[in-house]
Amino acid sequence: MNWQKRLWRPESSFRLMAKLLQVNWLYVLLICALAGVGYLALYSAGGGSAKPFAGPQAVRFGFGLLMMVLVALLSPRVLRWLSVPIYLLSITLLGLVLRMGHVGKGAERWISLGGMQFQPSEFAKIALVLALASWFYRIDPVRMGNPLRLIPPALMVLLPVALVLKEPNLGTGVIIGVIGATMFFSAGMRLWQILILVAPIPFLGKFVYAHLHDYQKARIDTFLHPEHDPLGAGYNIIQSKIALGSGGMWGEGYLRGTQGQLNFLPEKQTDFIFTMIGEEWGYAGAVSVIALLGILVLGGMLISLRSRNQFGRLLALGISVDFFMYCAVNLSMVMGVIPVGGVPLPLVSYGGSAMLTMMFGFGLLLSTWVHRNEKDRPTSDVAE
Template sequence: MKDFTVPRTARRLLRAEPNLRMFSRLWQINWFFVLLVCCLAGVGYVALYSAGGGRAESFAQPQLIRFCFGLLMMLGVALASPRVLRMLSVPIYGLSILLLALVLKMGHVGKGAERWINLGGFQFQPSEFAKIALVLMLSTWFYRIGRERMGNPLRLIIPALLTLLPVVLVLKEPNLGTATIVGVIGASLFFAAGMRWWQIIILVSPLPFLGPFIYNHLHDYQKARIDTFLHPERDPLGAGYNILQSRIALGAGGRWGQGYLHGTQGQLSFLPEKQTDFIFTMIGEEWGYVGGAVVIGLLFLITLSSMLIALRCRNRFGRLVGLGIAMDFFLYCVVNLSMVMGVIPVGGVPLPLISYGGSAMLTMMFGFGLLLSSWVHRDDPD
């Protein structure tokens, strides 16, 4: 009787199985979402080329290099399993807190605040990373306790502390805008995880009474931003300069804009921070209301796709991660657009994948990788 041996073809298939699984996972990535992200980054490249005065090396080229690196990172994270991400959530959260603490000790000062640390020649803003780390940490916590135990208030103490810690550290930089976004992201995950309505009412009821207390403890430049928002015309060449120039540029664009590379406010350097906070103003001036509406439509499509990806996920962890990333992107867009239009005070929040900046770009791409991981593993059981 001959010994049983595995055929050579079968042995090759067994050896190739991990690679086949990897290829299968790669094929399952939501490539329509990836296309939307690339289109938004393309808008950013075109806008930054104009912000650099028609020179790519000023802003557009460095941003393109960061995006290519971020794209590879996003696709790599998308292939990671939820189990691995849950295991890494605690170290990632701990690293984010450590970096936030380091900012207060050895941070780079810019515009009256310590927000950056130098990592091998790269200026990194830990508060951006902290938002993604918080999403991972809270999603892991709520996944482990389950929805049925959300009614126990004692179960909410630890996630509340996990949320408050980065909020307080970011406030001490000081960075009120980002701290508010971190807090709202945390609160949205509480709600998505199944927090009861009566618990939500108890939590938010003191907020209206905390307004005067918070205002009195703001830094002088933060109070000036609020006062300028209410009355920008009082100091048109000082504190009110940014928002007034932004309004002038948006109005000058009209329906079709002044033409690419021909915006007067942007090209003549009247528009402040045109490559970062006020990049949408430059788009509106050069491409008009129509161009601005197209960009807003693209931002809306990405937000909607993010929400649908999260809701399509059957397992609790992936769904919470997806909703947290979608909320992060949505808040970025709403705060920045409202800021440049004068609806809210200027807060230094960039427009994702369009504004110039490495920290916001790379952390957002990492977050999109987590979102795509939720899609790739959407049918995995809880």
């Protein structure tokens, strides 16, 4: 009867059930609400049909939801053990993009996996957060004053940034850099060290602009003067502003947005999905969606603050910053505050890579909540 005991252990089942009860189901409900907004917007983008956008997106979300709950049950020890393999996998995938990637709109960002187009740069952000949280967990914050101890994690950030910029993908490269800098600061990096790192940035603008690709320069020039080419490079942002403005306070009505339904609005299912929401749901609907995004960001920050161990704090913070940067860049882009770039609105824009990697990230965030009461061990015992 020993084999029966091995197959089913009551104490293991009780622990699993206890972890499931510990999951922050309110946060899960908010995630589902945001995905619901995305489904309605994509249904409208498809002309009042679940095909070709809303239906596949719902299937992806269902798979992502299951993955998120399973990841939430993983212990911090398992996540720390997986951090290095996941990071190395992300770097390998970024390298494969440069050798055999799919070219689209002037950039080489996708690879084919099992018949699906996958964007490794999205996965690289989550992998970096996991790797940095694991690294800083093993270092005594007091020793952060030694610059030599910052070289390995700095290289961990610079490597994916360099590979992503090589694609080229400037927007995602900047987001990865911001995530890394935030985690450095939160891990105990000294202010003078941060100033040394950021001091050259204002003086690199001209150098960076000179080495941008032509389409990237066009985006910046269009951002500054969109009216110079209203039917060419400036078309996207001009149509986006028209759609947002036409929504008024309460919107033109669901499935009744003129710019979106008459296909004047480009990329309405991906980059400019929020513009469709603003046009059809108006200012009230747009602000409500922004509020929902803000609640998810703040919820992630609160989970970080509630964690009693360094690994959980940094992990939750990194995921929250990643989600915030997604939202901030996309919303600023469609409103004309920053140049247009290929950054989707998480769980709302159509696309599998961003959806699944963000759901994996939310799983890490919920794992931090489930194991929030685990304390750090003494520094001398941290190395595993």
